[in-house]
Amino acid sequence: MRNLQDLKELLSSPKKIVITTHHKPDADALGSSLALWGYLRKKKHEVKVITPTDYPTFLNWMNGNDEVIIFNKGNEALSQKLVDEADVVFCLDFSALSRINELGEIIRKASAKKVLIDHHLEPEDFADINFSDTGAAATAVLIYKIIIGMGDREHLDTCIGECIYAGIMTDTGSFRHPSTNKEVHLIIAELINLAVDISKIHRLIYDNNTETRLKFLGYALLNKLVVIPEYYTSYIAISAAELNKFDSQTGDTEGLVNYALSLETVVMAAVIIEREDAVKISFRSKGEFSVNEFARKHFEGGGHRNAAGGKSSLSLEETVKKFKEVLPLYKEELNQHYKAEKLIC
Secondary structure (H helix, E strand, C coil): CCCHHHHHHHCCCCCEEEEEECCCCCHHHHHHHHHHHHHHHHCCCEEEEEECCCCCHHHCCCCCHHHCEECCCCCHHHHHHHHHHCCEEEEECCCCHHHHCCHHHHHHHCCCEEEEEECCCCCCCCCCEEEECCCCCCHHHHHHHHHHHCCCHHHCCHHHHHHHHHHHHHHCCCCCCCCCCHHHHHHHHHHHHCCCCHHHHHHHHHCCCCHHHHHHHHHHHHHHEEEEHHHCEEEEEECHHHHHHCCCCCCCCCCHHHHHHCCCCCCEEEEEEECCCCEEEEEEECCCCCHHHHHHHHCCCEECCCEEEEEECCCHHHHHHHHHHHHHHHHHHHHHHHHHHCCCC
């Protein structure tokens, strides 16, 4: 990997290090952060993980979770102090400082060396050392490769392996996305050799629902799923009142968009959710249709070709209206991708 020598030199003596990741961390974001935390602690560095916001409780089993500092839970001053005193700040699983909210400007102004480790498109040029690989299946893949590249295979253990596995498993959609290549399976084989219990991790993440979350899921699919067959598109729009009705917690809407995408006639799906600060949108697609480009052009977002996010300052109703109004621009493209998805040979 490029820049490994620079990183080796930077970490050649004990440092004060801060690791951060994106708003509302998922399993790849938190798993990558805590895997790196565990590794750097073994290298005798002083390490803190700061997340901009909270994250789903089904990730709380990860080793190091109790040490995580959540910025917007009254830890703003502490976070500022830690970043100001840091020698190195690792930025994981995001491509632009805007993805970490108020923490972004604190890090931008920090004197610490900044290291970006990410796999999203179009990274912002803010890091001193950059490990940006859009071909990587997950940021957790890059963490694994960096540890190996640093010559520290012996520092890998079950706890670090569990965090890496969680990141890879979720970002590949349980190994069904096109990003699941030979390298991914070889890494997973190595993690199994570290006694990582892959079945248990799958249960902890996917079979750990509350009763209210399941009822919310049923409500959303029964009452809110809209299919637009002429555009091979589906969407689910959820209001703040509906979230409150089901006492929705962080992570409760995660994966909802995949149900909309699972319809056999759908190429693109969206979940549009009314939040306090803006309307947030999750996009998913099949095949070669790029929701990354769609989100960037129309909804201030981006991400990957088949998985992206966006936002809107409009009302929920106006955002849905805008989404439906731009679909005719993609009618022919969506039709072509639908036909292509039906062809195997």
